Ligand SMILES: O=C(CO)[C@@H](O)[C@H](O)[C@H](O)[C@H](O)COP(=O)(O)O
């Protein structure tokens with residue numbers, strides 16, 4: 001079978017969403033603000049916590065890896081913790097409390113108002129991200145949301161300090177732009193700090 005037209009179309013659609021971001025000054029400024037927030041957080045000794053579900057859990061881990069290990073060049077390790085990786089903690093909280101609290105409870109354990117929480121969701125509706133953001137707001141922990149579609153509950157309830165909504169209704173297309181943003185933030189953090 002020949003899938004070439006389908007393959008080309010997938011790339012075209014991916015590029016279109018990225019172009020929409022490139023031509024949206026509001027989103028570009030939000031990414032700029034997020035970069036400055038991360039730089040300031042590290043300069044003051046803070047840490048970054050990240051979370052998401054499914055593919056966005058993988059993105060959270062991917063970006064934590066860039067910061068803790070290295071991105072473009074070797075430099076001091078930066079503290080970044082993905083809240084998606086410890087199955088004992090995740091199953092205990094899910095089992096003993098509720099799946100909606102798997103990230104909030106970990107923030108309660110580890111985060112301070114000097115840190116930043118990055119919540120990754122394509123719908124803005126995932127309850128465990130919503131609960132984590134509500135808690136962050138409550139304790140004065142700043143947050144960056146990689147969001148999409150109509151921004152969901154997170155946009156309606158204004159839960160993120162910086163709420164970046166990718167203008168697409170398609171989950172994978174949104175995730176692809178989230179990754180460009182995440183990589184760009186890692187690059188800026190590394191460039192400014194080292
Ligand atoms: O990677 C994908 C789809 O590309 C899926 O695993 C996707 O991340 C999952 O369905 C998530 O549960 C969706 O959650 P969210 O983006 O709405 O917060």
Ligand SMILES: [Zn+2]
Nearest residue numbers: 054055172175
């Ligand atoms: Zn996916």
